[in-house]
Amino acid sequence: MAAHLRLISAAVFAADRAARPLARFWQQAFDAQTPWLAQQLASWPLATVRVEAELAAIREGWMLRGRADRIEEDGVRGRVVDYKSGQSPSKADLTAGEAVQLPHYALLTPGATAVEYWNLRDAKTVGLADEELDALLPGIEERLAVLAIAIERGAALPANGASAQCECCEMRGVCRRDDWGRA
Secondary structure, eight states, X not given: OHHHHHHHHHHXXXXXXXXXXXXXXXXXXXXXXXXXXXXXXXXXXXXEEEEEEEEEEEETTEEEEXXXXXXXEOSSXXXXXXXXXXXXXXXXXXXXTOOOHHHHHHHTSTTEEEEEEEETTTTEEEEEEHHHHHHHHHHHHHHHHHHHHHHHTTOOOOOOXXXXXXXXXXXXXXXXXXXXXXX
16 A cells, blocks of 8 residues: 555656656655554555545535545444644643644544544644544534534624644734734
């Protein structure tokens, strides 16, 4: 499987390598992780896999949408996977409900029993499964319900991010978190 992934990598990176010298480095970095990635891909051998799966459901009268990088289902369990090439959320952020991307996808995926970030740069996974995920989802769903009510009432909504999470957020200038205390 790792050899097959390297063939796919060569085909995908071919155009970029011709246009951007840095693409050769990216391909080498990806190829270095193919044994680990092959192991991850083979960990649920009987699973049906959907990639870039469009997800949607009505929650509290609002449409919640997402696009999962990978969903695996084997008839008994389901796993939602998000590939990361940069920093992955920590297990503590997942458990605390601060990293909400995959828990939201789990709410939109009936039968999801696990969520995992697969970090392609570091060859590591971070995730929650079974009882840990089951314990987290009601709180995420409650947060959505509270936000839906607040939005309907016209409330201004600050970001929920913890300071450490906000330091790396690309949307920091949009939410203007740094200005909250000055108002």
